[in-house]
Amino acid sequence: MMIEFLQTLGKNTRASFTKLGRATFFLIQTVSGTASVLPRPRLLLKQMYSVGVLSFLIITISGLFVGMVLGLQGYYTLSDFGAEETLGVMVAASLVRELGPVVSALLFAGRAGSALTAEIGLMKATEQLSGMEMMAVDPIKRIISPRFLAGLLSMPLLAALFSAVGIIGGQLVGSGLLGVDEGAYWSQMQANIDFQDDIINGVLKSLVFGFVTSWIALFEGYDSVPTSEGVSRATTRTVVNSAFSILGLDFILTALMFGDD
Amino acid sequence: MDKSVSPQNSLVSVRHLTFTRGDTKIFDDISMEFERGKITAIMGPSGTGKTTLLKLIGGQLFPNQGIINIDNKNVHQLRRADLYSLRKRMGMLFQSGALLTDMNVYDNVAFPLREHTHLPESMIRTLVLMKLQAVGLRGARNLMPNELSGGMARRVALARAIALDPMMIMYDEPFTGQDPISKGALVHLIKSLNNTLGLTSIMVSHDVQETTAIADYIYVISGGKIVGQGTPQEIKQSTSEWVQQFMTGAADGPVHFHYPAKDYVDDLLSSGKRY
Numbered sequence: 236m237m238i239e240f241l242q243t244l245g246k247n248t249r250a251s252f253t254k255l256g257r258a259t260f261f262l263i264q265t266v267s268g269t270a271s272v273l274p275r276p277r278l279l280l281k282q283m284y285s286v287g288v289l290s291f292l293i294i295t296i297s298g299l300f301v302g303m304v305l306g307l308q309g310y311y312t313l314s315d316f317g318a319e320e321t322l323g324v325m326v327a328a329s330l331v332r333e334l335g336p337v338v339s340a341l342l343f344a345g346r347a348g349s350a351l352t353a354e355i356g357l358m359k360a361t362e363q364l365s366g367m368e369m370m371a372v373d374p375i376k377r378i379i380s381p382r383f384l385a386g387l388l389s390m391p392l393l394a395a396l397f398s399a400v401g402i403i404g405g406q407l408v409g410s411g412l413l414g415v416d417e418g419a420y421w422s423q424m425q426a427n428i429d430f431q432d433d434i435i436n437g438v439l440k441s442l443v444f445g446f447v448t449s450w451i452a453l454f455e456g457y458d459s460v461p462t463s464e465g466v467s468r469a470t471t472r473t474v475v476n477s478a479f480s481i482l483g484l485d486f487i488l489t490a491l492m493f494g495d496d
Numbered sequence: 497m498d499k500s501v502s503p504q505n506s507l508v509s510v511r512h513l514t515f516t517r518g519d520t521k522i523f524d525d526i527s528m529e530f531e532r533g534k535i536t537a538i539m540g541p542s543g544t545g546k547t548t549l550l551k552l553i554g555g556q557l558f559p560n561q562g563i564i565n566i567d568n569k570n571v572h573q574l575r576r577a578d579l580y581s582l583r584k585r586m587g588m589l590f591q592s593g594a595l596l597t598d599m600n601v602y603d604n605v606a607f608p609l610r611e612h613t614h615l616p617e618s619m620i621r622t623l624v625l626m627k628l629q630a631v632g633l634r635g636a637r638n639l640m641p642n643e644l645s646g647g648m649a650r651r652v653a654l655a656r657a658i659a660l661d662p663m664m665i666m667y668d669e670p671f672t673g674q675d676p677i678s679k680g681a682l683v684h685l686i687k688s689l690n691n692t693l694g695l696t697s698i699m700v701s702h703d704v705q706e707t708t709a710i711a712d713y714i715y716v717i718s719g720g721k722i723v724g725q726g727t728p729q730e731i732k733q734s735t736s737e738w739v740q741q742f743m744t745g746a747a748d749g750p751v752h753f754h755y756p757a758k759d760y761v762d763d764l765l766s767s768g769k770r771y
């Protein structure tokens with residue numbers, strides 16, 4: 236009983252470590268493959284379109300609602316202290332520092348990450364990747380690296396879009412519905428949001444999330460068992476592992492960035 | 497017996513190859529020679545490892561033992577860059593076609609040209625249309641892979657495999673799924689590619705008639721061993737039970753139709769644990 240448990244534990248640990256090894260090797264190849272993407276901007280643009288632009292709608296709508304909720308909740312709390320003028324600061328800080336990068340990364344993992352895994356997994360299952368290898372075209376350079384770069388670059392842009400739309404949503408609710416002074420909403424925000432502390436750090440976060448989410452999504456697809464079931468499992472793993480990584484990393488990054496002022 | 501294959505003149509040589517997958521020995525110490533400018537066919541029952549052999553030759557799988565030389569270079573010891581430049585001179589027709597599903601027929605055939613040459617688009621267009629004409633699918637150039645039938649997809653894949661005018665080409669069951677007319681056209685095409693371009697061809701096929709019609713030399717493999725080899729004439733007259741069974745398609749003989757299993761009646765009558 237005990238022995239069996241230990242055996243399974245040992246086996247699983249070993250499997251996780253070898254998978255981590257494969258993932259690291261894959262990442263190294265992918266990152267070094269990005270050099271060959273740069274001379275071919277069209278490959279990158281096409282992927283930016285499919286991972287980035289096609290996520291616009293979901294990001295915009297979600298950003299708007301999150302901002303509106305922040306406006307409501309912020310107003311209820313702040314008005315207890317007579318501080319509703321600072322609603323703009325609260326909404327913007329929450330979005331730029333936390334919710335923008337985190338929620339847009341979670342949406343990105345669900346919308347674009349899962350699609351990437353399924354696409355790569357199916358390409359593997361239908362021998363398109365080994366076909367490419369036999370045509371002397373490296374699938375990492377031709378297929379994986381452009382998608383990786385596109386995910387990495389799209390993430391901060393999508394997070395910025397999310398935050399911008401959210402701030403507008405907060406303002407619509409705050410001053411449109413609840414009567415916070417519009418001038419105060421914007422000027423308080425301008426005065427109290429710091430470029431270095433808030434905006435740059437938010438962008439850094441979303442770069443990290445874009446890196447990790449794209450890595451997970453592409454690796455899971457590339458490493459999937461080449462059958463329909465294997466691809467569907469890999470897709471699920473992408474979403475789950477990305478969510479864990481995003482939330483865990485967010486805690487670490489927040490502690491590092493906003494720790495002591 | 498006249499062994500017309502001499503190692504001196506072979507482009508690809510397989511020497512003492514052993515390859516296992518899990519506990520199954522797919523190949524057990526086999527040696528083969530594929531002569532320059534000739535069509536060499538590999539025949540054998542389904543699941544013996546014909547596709548596996550092509551992948552070993554292409555350097556996508558690694559042998560457990562033995563070596564594979566192409567043009568006097570050991571494929572599995574080449575550096576990556578050298579392997580890739582060797583592959584540019586090798587065409588491979590996958591059993592499944594392996595077309596890129598996000599591109600139409602035209603772009604699929606143009607793919608290797610665009611990746612490996614700096615030819616202007618007008619030249620690429622000419623080449624692509626020539627290759628498509630050769631497989632009879634010039635009119636299908638705007639179709640997407642999911643709009644093709646299995647046989648058509650394979651012909652597009654063939655056009656793509658010859659796009660770079662390789663020195664050798666490996667066909668994995670080119671005739672499967674083809675009607676008699678396109679089968680005939682493909683036989684003719686494979687033969688004429690061989691004659692006019694001096695291509696070395698390795699062809700995996702089950703079609704006894706087509707294969708004996710165009711192959712210069714045939715290997716019959718089964719159970720990880722070579723069970724027969726020779727010119728089509730010799731193969732037809734072979735007295736080996738293995739070869740005879742395969743050529744005549746008898747259900748009974750040394751080759752079993754069934755994948756190894758326990759006794760059928762026992763299996764049906766056993767308690768049948770479900771899994």
Ligand SMILES: Nc1ncnc2c1ncn2[C@@H]1O[C@H](COP(=O)(O)OP(=O)(O)OP(=O)(O)O)[C@@H](O)[C@H]1O
Pocket residue numbers: 517522541542543544545546547548549591
């Ligand atoms: N990825 C794999 N993992 C494990 N075993 C495999 C794998 N691919 C093939 N095999 C096994 O290797 C053996 C040979 O397969 P292969 O595809 O080379 O057969 P084949 O001779 O091409 O058959 P067919 O004529 O049906 O195409 C089969 O018994 C198969 O079960």
Ligand SMILES: [Mg+2]
Pocket residue numbers: 546547548591668
């Ligand atoms: Mg096969």
